[in-house]
Amino acid sequence: xxxxxxxxxxxxxxxxxxxxxxxxxxxxxxxxxxxxxxxxxxxxxxxxxxxxxxxxxxxxxxxxxxxxxxxxxxxxxxxxxxxxxxxxxxxxxxxxxxxxxxxxxxxxxxxxxxxxxxxxxxxxxxxxxxxxxxxxxxxxxxxxxxxxxxxxxxxxxxxxxxxxxxxxxxxxxxxxxxxxxxxxxxxxxxxxxxxxxxxxxxxxxxxxxxxxxxxxxxxxxxxxxxxxxxxxxxxxxxxxxxxxxxxxxxxxxxxxxxxxxxxxxxxxxxxxxxxxxxxxxxxxxxxxxxxxxxxxxxxxxxxxxxxxxxxxxxxxxxxxxxxxxxxxxxxxxxxxxxxxxxxxxxxxxxxxxxxxxxxxxxxxxxxxxxxxxxxxxxxxxxxxxxxxxxxxxxxxxxxxxxxxxxxxxxxxxxxxxxxxxxxxxxxxxxxxxxxxxxxxxxxxxxxxxxxxxxxxxxxxxxxxxxxxxxxxxxxxxxxxxxxxxxxxxxxxxxxxxxxxxxxxxxxxxxxxxxxxxxxxxxxxxxxxxxxxxxxxxxxxxxxx
Numbered sequence: 001x002x003x004x005x006x007x008x009x010x011x012x013x014x015x016x017x018x019x020x021x022x023x024x025x026x027x028x029x030x031x032x033x034x035x036x037x038x039x040x041x042x043x044x045x046x047x048x049x050x051x052x053x054x055x056x057x058x059x060x061x062x063x064x065x066x067x068x069x070x071x072x073x074x075x076x077x078x079x080x081x082x083x084x085x086x087x088x089x090x091x092x093x094x095x096x097x098x099x100x101x102x103x104x105x106x107x108x109x110x111x112x113x114x115x116x117x118x119x120x121x122x123x124x125x126x127x128x129x130x131x132x133x134x135x136x137x138x139x140x141x142x143x144x145x146x147x148x149x150x151x152x153x154x155x156x157x158x159x160x161x162x163x164x165x166x167x168x169x170x171x172x173x174x175x176x177x178x179x180x181x182x183x184x185x186x187x188x189x190x191x192x193x194x195x196x197x198x199x200x201x202x203x204x205x206x207x208x209x210x211x212x213x214x215x216x217x218x219x220x221x222x223x224x225x226x227x228x229x230x231x232x233x234x235x236x237x238x239x240x241x242x243x244x245x246x247x248x249x250x251x252x253x254x255x256x257x258x259x260x261x262x263x264x265x266x267x268x269x270x271x272x273x274x275x276x277x278x279x280x281x282x283x284x285x286x287x288x289x290x291x292x293x294x295x296x297x298x299x300x301x302x303x304x305x306x307x308x309x310x311x312x313x314x315x316x317x318x319x320x321x322x323x324x325x326x327x328x329x330x331x332x333x334x335x336x337x338x339x340x341x342x343x344x345x346x347x348x349x350x351x352x353x354x355x356x357x358x359x360x361x362x363x364x365x366x367x368x369x370x371x372x373x374x375x376x377x378x379x380x381x382x383x384x385x386x387x388x389x390x391x392x393x394x395x396x397x398x399x400x401x402x403x404x405x406x407x408x409x410x411x412x413x414x415x416x417x418x419x420x421x422x423x424x425x426x427x428x429x430x431x432x433x434x435x436x437x438x439x440x441x442x443x444x445x446x447x448x449x450x451x452x453x454x455x456x457x458x459x460x461x462x463x464x465x466x467x468x469x470x471x472x473x474x475x476x477x478x479x480x481x482x483x484x485x486x487x488x489x490x491x492x493x494x495x496x497x498x499x500x501x502x503x504x505x506x507x508x509x510x511x512x513x514x515x516x517x518x519x520x521x522x523x524x525x526x527x528x529x530x531x532x533x534x535x536x537x538x539x540x541x542x543x544x
Contacts, residue, residue, distance in 0.1 A: 039127040059221035075195030086118040092134040104141035205241035225375040257517035289490035297455035298536040306514035307470035311496030321395035321403035340402040345501040347388035355433030367433040367524035376408035413520040442509035503534035
């Protein structure tokens with residue numbers, strides 16, 4: 001009897017503890033995700049009409065976006081604002097994974113993004129209304145797509161390719177990030193940096209802009225995936241300008257992106273960097289003007305190389321996988337898809353996506369992100385190009401024939417809350433978080449200069465060019481005869497063509513990490529410090 005009493009006592013203690021654990025989990029469930037789940041699950045069953053297909057997949061993301069924007073010019077604050085906005089991003093598919101409304105309603109999908117009130121009880125109503133509207137659009141698009149498929153010519157492989165990939169369930173709840181949002185401090189920061197130009201009467205523009213977005217993405221889908229991840233963008237920029245004696249407008253800038261305010265330069269350091277840009281601009285003003293265009297070997301360094309790589313491979317979506325059928329009615333988009341498995345650049349070069357890697361050689365990679373907008377975590381290492389041969393492309397959950405699986409690059413893109421509502425709302429876009437360029441054979445910077453002069457001499461040129469910056473329309477001439485270097489302005493520096501990477505004469509043995517912010521997305525590029533191209537075109541800038 002005593003043993004029985006002890007057993008029952010132990011049993012009830014265990015049950016009580018388990019109930020407490022369950023209650024504790026329920027208490028710590030994210031309230032935003034709970035609200036999303038409640039409405040999404042209800043609508044998966046409730047959204048149906050006689051004769052119309054029912055949804056088989058629904059996801060909903062809520063973006064809680066705080067933004068601070070501070071602007072200053074010549075020591076005076078010209079704008080100082082804060083804003084907090086909630087945005088809802090619904091996705092709804094009818095049919096099944098094999099054939100659905102995907103790739104047919106791209107425009108209505110983006111227009112479905114709406115504001116939601118995160119502090120009120122009406123978030124349920126906002127989600128419900130959004131999904132009802134999405135359902136109507138999805139049914140219309142699905143029927144339209146069925147009609148198109150009935151007369152489209154497709155290969156057997158295309159007919160067996162599903163419209164939407166089913167991916168493993170994820171459950172990732174991360175805490176919000178803390179950043180310094182002391183507006184008075186950042187106003188003083190902007191005033192101090194922009195006031196540096198007051199010492200230089202020739203400067204006609206000295207603008208500092210501080211733009212911080214501290215957001216959280218809350219997501220749930222009917223496959224059971226859920227996540228809450230921080231979306232932080234801390235951007236500081238400086239633009240300075242003057243007009244040369246011949247009328248040419250000369251401009252230089254600083255653009256710094258970090259995923260935390262802790263890693264931004266302090267006020268004095270940033271102000272000193274702004275002054276360096278001003279003094280360089282004054283030097284450039286007195287530099288000789290290029291008298292002709294140039295085609296020949298070019299040595300690209302640091303920022304200029306980062307810009308060239310970004311523009312050639314990523315800004316124009318060349319490295320993004322794509323299915324032809326879409327809202328543009330089967331218009332083919334130019335990218336690398338047809339060249340999968342073929343050599344597209346020098347066999348000396350390998351390109352990897354490290355978007356799922358947070359640290360590299362002790363440094364935080366600002367472009368790292370833990371989860372994309374579809375609930376897919378990017379790989380810590382994904383080979384895109386190996387020894388010049390295209391192996392993979394950036395893609396999401398829409399399979400293509402040569403890229404059938406998502407690699408987690410359909411990212412949340414945040415925009416300014418102080419522009420018009422259309423441009424302020426978040427979107428999704430395919431863009432790398434971290435990219436690494438490596439080369440088989442590398443050499444010293446001194447050797448690269450010798451190779452540059454040798455290549456120019458062989459081509460019968462008087463000089464060659466070194467490009468260090470992507471701005472200013474400037475370059476450094478290095479003369480074949482004596483190695484003398486001369487700063488020159490009045491140029492259109494190379495804007496980018498991936499074919500130029502097919503003939504590389506040399507690559508630096510030093511590494512350089514470039515952090516950029518473009519189209520509401522941050523990225524990091526781990527690159528060689530410099531790269532010597534056999535041939536690039538540098539055009540003379542014609543006077544206005």
